[in-house]
Amino acid sequence: MRFSRLAWMLAATLMVTGCSSRPAIPVNEKQALVMESSMLAAGITAEKPDFSLPEGRPTASSTIYNERDSAVAVHYRYYWYDEKGLEVQPLEVPKTIIVPAKGQVTVTAISSFYGARKVRLYLYL
Numbered sequence: 001m002r003f004s005r006l007a008w009m010l011a012a013t014l015m016v017t018g019c020s021s022r023p024a025i026p027v028n029e030k031q032a033l034v035m036e037s038s039m040l041a042a043g044i045t046a047e048k049p050d051f052s053l054p055e056g057r058p059t060a061s062s063t064i065y066n067e068r069d070s071a072v073a074v075h076y077r078y079y080w081y082d083e084k085g086l087e088v089q090p091l092e093v094p095k096t097i098i099v100p101a102k103g104q105v106t107v108t109a110i111s112s113f114y115g116a117r118k119v120r121l122y123l124y125l
Helices: 002-020 037-041
Strands: 033-035 044-046 050-052 059-066 072-081 095-099 104-110 116-124
Touching: 033 037, 037 044, 037 072, 037 095, 037 116, 044 116, 059 095, 059 116, 095 104
Parallel strands: 033 116
Antiparallel strands: 044 059, 050 059, 059 104, 072 095, 072 116
């Protein structure tokens, strides 16, 4: 009886250990900015987000440019990732900003998760 209990506890420990080591999902630096194709058709371009850790708070900012003669409403969302490349939950709420005609705006976000180490910016109309 004692042996089977010990074997069961060992098996349970190994199972939990195996489940807790989740594989990393790489966040490619070239994919830090994702824009729908309609953005380019609307004359909108953007810079890859800059990631920094001022005072230990994960922060990102990106500049969005409008080449058109009229203002454009742009929707955006920052996605945060930990050092293993796993997406941090909960997701930020999508936001909207008006980019003025022939102008630019900078969108900045601060993650509430101190362990965030990478960021991706998603832009759409």
